[in-house]
Amino acid sequence: MSKENDNQNQGILAFVTTDKDRYLGGRPLALLAKDEEELLGLATTVAKAFLADIVQFPTGDYMVIKK
Numbered sequence: 001m002s003k004e005n006d007n008q009n010q011g012i013l014a015f016v017t018t019d020k021d022r023y024l025g026g027r028p029l030a031l032l033a034k035d036e037e038e039l040l041g042l043a044t045t046v047a048k049a050f051l052a053d054i055v056q057f058p059t060g061d062y063m064v065i066k067k
Contacts (some may be wrong), residue, residue: 011028011065011066012064013028013029013046013050013065014029014030014031014042015028015029015030015061015062015063016030016039016046016064017031017033017060018033018034018035018036018038019059020032022061039061039062042062047064050064053066
């Protein structure tokens, strides 16, 4: 790991879903969106804030990760 990444969060930063049965809360941050538009908006905003990547699952859920 380089020095420029020393103070940055890495790994899974957030999980975003519209399905209350997959929403677990806790760490990493878990967000429950009301619809697919909000789902993408939340994932994009969190990723942008942390300069991170977004991965979409076949279920439609998103995970925000930082390598």
